[in-house]
Amino acid sequence: MLSERFQILFIVLIIGGIVINTTYLLVKFAPGDDYAIYTYFAEALLNGENPYNLSDAHRSEIVPQLISVGSSTQPIEGVVPQHYADYPPLLMLLNAFMVQLHPQKGLYYFYIALFGLSFFLFAVYVYRQRLAQPAQKVIPILFVLFMGFNPVMNATWFFPITDKVIFAVLILSLLLVLDRPYIFTIVCALFAAIKGLGIPIFFFYILYNIVNRKITLKQLAVMASVFAIILLLSHLPFFPEGMNGYQWRAERQSSVGHSSLFLYLRGLDLNFAGLGTLLTLASYVFLGIGVIRKRVDNRAVIVLPVVISIIFNTEPSYDRILVALFAMLVVVRNPWVHLVSYLMGILVTLADNYVYSSVFPLQFSSWVIIWGWLLYVLYAYLNENLGKYHY
Numbered sequence: 001m002l003s004e005r006f007q008i009l010f011i012v013l014i015i016g017g018i019v020i021n022t023t024y025l026l027v028k029f030a031p032g033d034d035y036a037i038y039t040y041f042a043e044a045l046l047n048g049e050n051p052y053n054l055s056d057a058h059r060s061e062i063v064p065q066l067i068s069v070g071s072s073t074q075p076i077e078g079v080v081p082q083h084y085a086d087y088p089p090l091l092m093l094l095n096a097f098m099v100q101l102h103p104q105k106g107l108y109y110f111y112i113a114l115f116g117l118s119f120f121l122f123a124v125y126v127y128r129q130r131l132a133q134p135a136q137k138v139i140p141i142l143f144v145l146f147m148g149f150n151p152v153m154n155a156t157w158f159f160p161i162t163d164k165v166i167f168a169v170l171i172l173s174l175l176l177v178l179d180r181p182y183i184f185t186i187v188c189a190l191f192a193a194i195k196g197l198g199i200p201i202f203f204f205y206i207l208y209n210i211v212n213r214k215i216t217l218k219q220l221a222v223m224a225s226v227f228a229i230i231l232l233l234s235h236l237p238f239f240p241e242g243m244n245g246y247q248w249r250a251e252r253q254s255s256v257g258h259s260s261l262f263l264y265l266r267g268l269d270l271n272f273a274g275l276g277t278l279l280t281l282a283s284y285v286f287l288g289i290g291v292i293r294k295r296v297d298n299r300a301v302i303v304l305p306v307v308i309s310i311i312f313n314t315e316p317s318y319d320r321i322l323v324a325l326f327a328m329l330v331v332v333r334n335p336w337v338h339l340v341s342y343l344m345g346i347l348v349t350l351a352d353n354y355v356y357s358s359v360f361p362l363q364f365s366s367w368v369i370i371w372g373w374l375l376y377v378l379y380a381y382l383n384e385n386l387g388k389y390h391y
Contacts (some may be wrong), residue, residue: 017148031066032160033073040080042099053243086249090193090234121172142338151344189230204301280312344373
């Protein structure tokens, strides 16, 4: 009876989360700089331009309706600087398709649909977890409360609008196909083609399966080939100009800004160029050692590359940090962690004095809340998921 009531409550919360969020978002359209950037280059592509090599004559008709003129994003009416086209070609094509459906709100409706899809994928994930491991604790109720009934999700991913909900869908999709190597390879290749994090995830997934003898040499060759082919094909439409996007992204992320962990080090004059990259690579090495020594489960090869890449990014915005929190909270089973996260989500939403690169973050601010929250969840995740799979 308890299990049946639990399932009914879970389903009601899932449906309620979808309905409440969708209804609220449909009447609240809040475009910001990122949304204007996506729209600008998508519109250029639809007008026959190469978004990675725009002509001087190109002017957007949509962007002036979304954000004000005079900012760094739109210094001249209808013009966004070329170096903001710093994302992969497949995402560029996807954005263009959505803008074609509706010039101003096509992308917005797409992100709302993805948010609803993430609820569905999480419900399927929980159902499969309970079938496979009925004796283990699964904490879906509190996570659904955090994801669907906490203002942090709407306030962060939709006010203003960003595309980070894509991460939620891709992370959940990978968790659902962990035991299906070929499907995992296809989904991960699409992840890499849309958001480059799919590349380290695929590497550690392959390493995990080799160490645990879950794939043969033939399977490895097929998986690597499929992954490479999908990734290469996704870059053909704008080759070679599309490769400039990675250079622009590297240049932008060489600075310290937004809600970066390195703000504190910069304030103490301890930060130096390349520190974020060095720490990222070092963390990848430690993760690789953990995989080889069989001290991580198969979900860690999805979650930890995401967390590492975001923590040691020198310019992560809060919406991106929430992706790392999301990735860990999906698999953490400690109810206290979910309860604290629910409360922290409310607290950080109320703390509107976000700290950026020009402010030394020693005051009680959202920067302190965000990183305290992230480190707490990371500690809980590592304590719960690492070190007990050695055999």
